[in-house]
Amino acid sequence: MLDAGRPLWARHDEHVPLPAVPGLEDGDDPSLLGVVVSHPHLDHYGLLDQVHPSVPVYAGAAASSIVGAARWFSPRGPALRTAGHLRDGESLQLGPFRITPYLVDHSAFDSYALVVEHGDSRLMYTGDLRGHGRKSRLFERMIAQPPAGVTTLLMEGTQVRPASEVTPPLHLGGSESDVEEAMAATFRATPGLAVVAGSPQNVDRLVTTYRAARRAGRTLLVDLYGVAVARATGRSTIPQPGFPAFGVWVPRRQRVLVKERAEFERIAEVRSIRVFPEGLAERPGGYVVFTSSSSVAELVHCSALTRHGVVVWSMWSGYLQEPSGVRLRDLLAGAGVPMVEHHTSGHASVTDLKRLVDAVKPGRVVPIHTDAADAFGEYFPRANVHEDGEWWAA
Ligand SMILES: [Zn+2]
Structure with missing residues (x-):
């Protein structure tokens, strides 16, 4: 089975049944x-x-550690337990199937x-x-050296829309390098504290923010969650304690967690690079804080983030329409703090998906992870729509 996802639209307390795959729930089907x-x-x-513990799970080693690190802060979602690890280009034999990540x-x-x-049969x-x-070279590598002989391509289509609903000019949102450029410009133009509200697990964005902060001559501060995720990548190239112009700010919620669980080493080990609210208030223009949106209010309340500062919203803009997003916008408007995205x-993008299909030349393209499965035929040759829960031969 490939992936065992919980739809993002499901409420936290909602029970989502497993797909009807024999053995998934009770673990007693050797197939x-x-x-x-x-x-x-x-x-x-x-x-x-909800998957029976006897069913082996395979995933990337760093992926599994990042989930583990994140759950300490936010226990939403299960652990990503693994029986074996995926490695780029290293095939895995599972029964009759040879699987290459x-x-x-x-x-x-x-x-x-x-x-x-x-x-x-070769299913991609x-x-x-x-x-x-930030790893666009991996996409270009796939275009240049696509897997040969793919009979079925299961392709994500998050950005696919029916052509009739796409109004030019098509705004693609740019690349991570464009985001870096735009952030650096915002940081330079802001006299006060710059706060980037983003997902600590979006490691690309952490790198983008660090680079932009450096370009603007500022020190990047991340919270303990960000530090834990950066370390869990296991890559010395990802910004983390020890990097120049890299520091730590600890939000109240994380101080409470550390105290409750008596894991004081989490704070002790970053003591030398920790910046307190007084430090922020003293030299607000010297810093960029990268943190979850839920911690932004605290920076307003401690007077580190004022009308001379800025909040950079660096997540999907739809979250700003949700109740927590509305509360944050109201708070910032009340304090006169500008927000940019x-x-x-x-x-x-559809353009890149087309390049992928042209390179792989699959026997057919089956849409997944999309609201517009029926629109695949408008863009990709040999599109075959299959319904959820339908069994078909690859
Ligand atoms: Zn994803």
Whole structure:
């Protein structure tokens, strides 16, 4: 089984049944060889806690550690337990299936597309991917050296819309480099504190923010969640304590967690690079704080973030329409703090998806992860729509 996602539209307390795959729930069907998780987003692994523990799960090692690190702060979603790890280009044999992971560019770290071979059939699953992030070379590599002989391409279509609903000029939101450029300009133009509200698990965005802060001559401060995720990547190239112009700000909620769980080393180990609200208020123009949107209010209340500062919204703009987003906007408006949006999607544009299909030349394209399955035929040759829960032969 490829992925075991919980739909993002499901409420926290809502029960979402597992798909009807024999052995998934009770673990007593030997024909179920395992679940291969493409990447650490809840809509790809969020049902794992309902999967029987005897069913092996395969995912990236860093993906699994990032989920583990994140759950300490926000226990939403199950652990990403693994029986084996996915590695770029290293095939895995599961019964009659040979599965080859390809590291891809996406807003989640350690994300893979998967090619599953059996006999003459070769099924390629894109997972979630894009061609405009910090690892766009991975997308270009796939275009230049696509897997050969793909009979079925299961392709994500988050950005696909029926052509009739697309009004030019098409706004694509730019690349991560464009976001870096725009952030650096905003930081330079702002005399006070700059606060970037983003997802601590979007490691690309952490890198983008760090680079933009450096370009504007500011020190980047992340919270303990950001530090834990950066470390969990296991990559020394990802900004983390020890990097120049890198510091830590600890929001109240995280101080409480540390105290409640008596894990004081989490704060002790960053003591030398920790910046307190007084430090922020003293030299607000010297810093960029990268944190979750829920911690932004605290920076207003402690007077570090004023009308001379700025909030950069660096997530999907739809969250700003939700109750918590509305509360934040009201708070900022009341305090006179300006807000700008610098963001780009974790998902490929239709233009890049077309390049992918042209390169892979699959026997057919089956839409997944999309609101516009029926529109695939407008853009991609040999599009075959299959309904949820329908069994068909690849
Ligand atoms: Zn994703």
